[in-house]
Amino acid sequence: MxxxxxxxxxxxxxxxxxxxxxxxxxxxxxxxxxxxxxxxxxxxxxxxxGEGPMKRGDTSGTSPPLDEELLQAVLEAVEEYLDQVKGRLKPAKKAQLVAALYDIFCGEEEKAVDKATVIRLVKLAV
Structure with missing residues (x-):
């Protein structure tokens, strides 16, 4: 429109x-x-x-249940790499990074954290 x-x-x-x-x-x-x-x-x-489904009654945009173990693994991997490179991120930027990585890994069949992907994205964020 x-x-x-x-x-x-x-x-x-x-x-x-x-x-x-x-x-x-x-x-x-x-x-x-x-x-x-x-x-x-x-x-x-x-x-x-900006959260939830755009249309009333639409359940297609609802999120699957949170995988707390995966989220914890993503956060730990980000923190580990930031410690290694002595990098810092503002909390909001770190939250966005962790959320993006979680979304990536949650979509994978294995639902496992790939350290190479974490490193690539943290390098972009720092």
Whole structure:
């Protein structure tokens, strides 16, 4: 959908939509209500937080149960390599790195941590 079309549906100026898309501004409560009224199948939690399924009742985007052992192994591998190279990451960046690695390894059949992949991605992050 074009920005102009979306703006017309919400009865807002096109620049408002541009502001949302560029993340230079967030919708106010009135604008959020307009979106939910115009698109009733949109999940309000997803609209507000970006988490969960985009559409109400959609379970296809739900995550599998957390594999705590795998997550712990990923975190330990990241910490081990950072200690070896005396590297540091801000907590938010480290969390993103661990989450990305977890997603990679969780998708593997073995669900095992590949140290070479950890090293490659930590090098990119440091």
């Amino acid at each position: 074009l920005q102009e079309e979306f703006a017309k549906i919400l009865d807002v100026h096109k620049n408002t939509v541009v502001r949302f898309e560029s993340e230079k501004g967030k919708p106010n409560i009135e604008e959020l209500n307009k979106v939910l009224t115009a698109f009733p199948d949109i999940n309000p939690t997803w609209l507000l937080t």
